[in-house]
Amino acid sequence: MSELVRLSDVTKVYQGGITGALNGVSVTVEKGEFTAIMGPSGSGKSTMLNLIAGLDRPTSGAVIVGGTDLAKLGEAGLARFRRDHVGFVFQFFHLLPNLTALENVLIPAQLKGSEVPGRARELLGQLGIEEVADRYPARLSGGQQQRVAIARALINNPTLLLADEPTGALDTHSGEQVMDLLVQLHGRGQTILLVTHDAKLATRHAARVLSVIDGKVVDDARLEGPERAASEVIRVRTEEASR
């Protein structure tokens, strides 16, 4: 495996912020990894994803993605980087209301000057929502909107898929469907960074869990995959019959 993302001593202090949103974070992500980022509200998870996505710049430290130091890119270069390399999925979908599902999916491709309606339909099909392609977001369920957003994130074949609480606004069932999608994508080699509050979901799918507290990565747990015998995982205790 080769390194895809490197944060070196990254600090982010927002304007007016008293303490840093990120305080000296150093972490690397390998190509093909499925990593979950967990931590309390306000700990800096979204800030971390935004910096990796090139949506914002660090106050100090380096963000290197696919060998490119993002600090070396100007605004236009950064926009191109985002368009070509990053797919971003948000908690609240962020679909444009006056465009149909299909048109929403096509936005990143059009920014690139490519017309790929066939691929967009194919993606919607893979995500199981081909029939809603011509509907407007207001007429879609939350789970459908999120799948449209995932299709949009994937349309340019991003090197990196970043998902910030993608199931946070969904009911359990739609949330699980969205997670299953991410798992399928990972199975096909997609590198994924997922922010989630749900430890059950995180550990079900991601083999690595980063814990962020107060702008620092306090733990980097690599979980073991091989299945264990039931008796090694759970022990139901029985007491002897009372006398």
Added chain:
Amino acid sequence: MSLKYGVLGLLKGEPLHGYEVKSRFEAMLGGTWEVNIGQIYTTLQRLERDGLVRPAGPRGDRGKLLYELSPQGQKALDQWLGEPDSGPQQLHEDIYVKLLLATRVANGDLQGMLARQKRTYLQRLRDLNRLEERARRDGRLDLARLVRGALLHAEADLKWMDELSSERFGAEGARTE
């Protein structure tokens, strides 16, 4: 959980030999516990002494004895099934006591302890997730439900670690005394 009522529950379906009780019990728990055959026989003998089970016919070949539920056993089982679980909550794990000690022992490395424990819980969640998937795949809905319960418990334990490591509990706890 009580072996006594587990045995009564299994005998409700049909009369069984001791070793059948053992293998059905283990199958029911999906291999999450191995029951000692001696424990089964002791339990059956006690249940017979208390009139809750009785031999169904004479000893068969190799001295095997078939047991069935008596009417009193049936009553006891129904009553047990109808009662909610009460009594104090059982905490079996060492971490509950370690935490208390860590706040008292001067060199107790509370944060390190919490971080290591948290990792263990994350791994446990992953293992339980796998087990649940496997149970569902095998059509073992009953076992999947059991695992689901364990998952939610492990999640609560993990949340507890998070709470302890982010709040002032450590400092406060150390000051109390």
